[in-house]
Amino acid sequence: MRELLCPYIALFLIIFGFANHPIFAQNNSDYNLVGQVMDLDDGKELEGTFVILKENNETKITNQHGKFNFEHLHQGPYTLIVRHIGCRDTLIVVDVKKNTKLIIKLPHSALELQNVDVIDKQTDMLKTQTTDALESKDLDRTRGQSLGEALKSINGVTTLNTGGTISKPMIHGMQGYRVLILNNGIRQEGQQWGNEHAPEIDPFVAQKLSVIKGANAVRYGSDAMAGVILVEPNDLPDTASVTGELNLIGITNGQTGVASGILQGNFDKIKGLSWRIQGTYKKGGTIKTPNYFLKNTGLQEMNGSYALAYHREKWGIEGYYSQFNSKIGIFSGAHIGNLTDLQLAFKASKPQDSLATFSYDIGRPYQDISHELIKTKFHFHIAPRWVAKLQYAYQYNMRKEFDKHKPLNNVLAALNKPELDYRITSQTIDILIEHLNIKLFRGQFGGSYMNQKNVYLGRFFIPNYINHTWGVFATERYVKQHVELEAGIRYDQKSLSSFYYIGKDLMNPELQFQNFSWNTGAIFKPTKQFNMFINIGSAWRAPAPNELYSNGVHHGVGSIERGDANLKVEQVYNITSTALYQSKKNFIEITAYHNQFSNFIYMNPAPQPELTIRGAYPVFNYSQANARISGLDTKLQTQFFNHIELTYKAMLLRAWNEDIQDYLIYMPSDRYSVDAKIFTTLSKKLQDMYFQASYQFITKQWRVPTNTDFAPPPNEYGLVSAEIGMTIYAGKQPIQISLTGNNLMNTVYRDYLDRFRYFTDSQGRNFTFRLKMPLTIYDKK
């Protein structure tokens, strides 16, 4: 579901709880909940507001008097989600003991009415861009997967994989530097440059994963070319309570176990002070394809985070710390020497190092990754309707990669040092000033600064560097009932100072890049059901150190990569447009986009392989060209008989290098999926039962550049999956469980976007059991 823009900025005040006399003699399950949604300022009745009764998965839309009603309810607490167009959802817990009537008032501006600071609950206003989000039930279904895999269920998102355990999210065929990930509001700064470097983020941190598609430079940074991934935790609780959530997941393939928990609270005695702690542990072993196990494909992950916030009437401060640690085994049969090895591996019917048995051991080659984030955020209300936010973050990323073999020299081998070792330290400062509804205008102004240092300790692949980036931006929006218009501009400057050796000489090139980016967008809302979004924007990025200076063997891919120190700024012009139709039973979303690149940086194969002492290696030189990427994402959802839901999705993409008149490499092929879901609530103790069956078809990517790849693209394939789930009430305690089967037919396939396709088949049949338990340890209400 997407967010539209909200004239009713965040929310809420509930004037509540009027009792009605019981109208009829009632049994335990026949109460009504009626209500009305109004504008707090002028008392206007708000038509077209979605009111969702979470427990029953029932949605009502308010009528012309702002009224809604739910019938046949049991006694007990219910959660109402009030979703006014574009607003962040308001959650209201209602204890239904008798027929109940609610009046929900949405204020224009929370500031004037609340004595509790609710600034964090405000919706981010810049969403003329196409946005898709995974939250609540949809997010639950991805639990236990890596961030990249979880995002795959969003239309338009695919992943670039290195086996089953390393997934890099791709938006519209673009990944790495072209995708910006905001982890809890902070741009994730890890080692994005490598295709086998997955984002260092624990997806359990998020209660919502959103993808903003298309260039989004103005608000988030000049390099948000393909889009932005937002990893967002829930707001910290603002009423005195201690609550939590426990997730337990078991996955048969790899015999993986995941445990993750959250505990959060708000102090009764100290008003406005709230906290949260969160932790995840994951351990998995060798993965099985339909016919064999893959040696050394285990992983271990241990993550934790905590947050503390203090809010007063006019200001608030928040601290956040998170740590991500993972050790990922790399399938040893995919760590090859030279081109000959790779070709032999591709021809083999079964990869070397395929196993007959399972193991949790992780040996060489493996990656050992840690990421640490410290964040503090401060905000205050400068004046009514004006808010300022200040944010500082420190990130430290350590990536150690161990080759398949220790050095032959015993002294060196005994040290057991990683062959590649990178440490990157980033500090960011963001300032944002925001004004809400002044006449019909809302706007944001801000600036950001980043300082980043990279050092390497092992083998040279990318140089040491220091970079400084700063930018300023301004954006304004005009909001009317049926149309919203927006325009923004940004200026960024980046300096990059690199340090590396050529022979015995230390080189220290200094580069500077600067440019403007802009965006303009509109939302048309001719009716409540139908909305049109259009966004046109530009974005740019400076060439990255690996694209400029890398020079050496990229192990595991068996190729020599050479940077080009003369690369220029890469720039994109993007247009993304979405048509959205949303009624009670139908949902249609069609997104079309076009990206026009100048100086698109890509790896250009050299005509001759290079002879080295390890044999011949193909050589790739970083080059620039004009290129275009365009495509279409569609999603259709329809409900019938109140218990059946059908979803169809299609994703089409075309990518073309205009200079050499050939296709771009590693682009997702066209894909389609159909999904049928039957759902019902059986009794008070057994709710939200559903059964779901899906079929996903991935076509063969035949649109590939000539003579670039090591092997031809694999064939098309189709995967069948199914899921059954329900919520069981043990007294008042809900327990949500589900069982998912993926690749049920145990189909043997290889995926074009999996770099292990040269060596091995993809994962076989896999079952996942999930258990989620929301916990309420103490709640003052």
Place this chain on the structure above:
Amino acid sequence: MKTTIKTIAMVAAIALAVSACKKDDKDDIKPNNPAPPANESELITTMKIQLRDSTNHSDAGTFTFKDLDGTGGNPAAFGGTNQSDSVITILSNHEYKATILLLDETKTPIDTISNEVLEEGADHLFFFNGSAPTGTPYSVYLSGSGTTIKYLDLDANNRGIGLQTLWTAPSMQMGKSALTIELKHQPGTKDGSHTNNGETDIQVPFKLKVN
């Protein structure tokens, strides 16, 4: 108030536990002082084949392939005594003892990596033209040049390694034929087979001319 204090204490304790999970060994390294190339990591820069004619007890030359700055960087080159480009020349009906030396010439003194290969002989095997050796001791027949290569050294499992070999060719050949010398790392899987077994440490395409 008691609950509050308890909660604070609990949060603090868990927070501490979380942050104590893993301490990073943050070496204090400044970006403007990168590690000089190949200081600690191991590099094989040079392959030398020393041929000794055991028929007339004379030195038949040293044949070299060098890539002094490792893979990438400057291109590698052939060169040695009695050597033109990549060609190794031998006489028919002579017996040659060939010794392969692997060196890391970036180190001072020069590191002889072939000693380590010998030590870990059970995990390493030299191949000639990618042919799996047969018999005990190992030997291969190279059809192009009609040369037979016998392995002289043995690992702990009594399999050949190939650092020392004996070369004989019965008759003169008009043209040059391929002689690709390859070192495979086959930990736990060394059984004389070549295809799809282990990782290539070295692969150098020499040529052989039999006079």
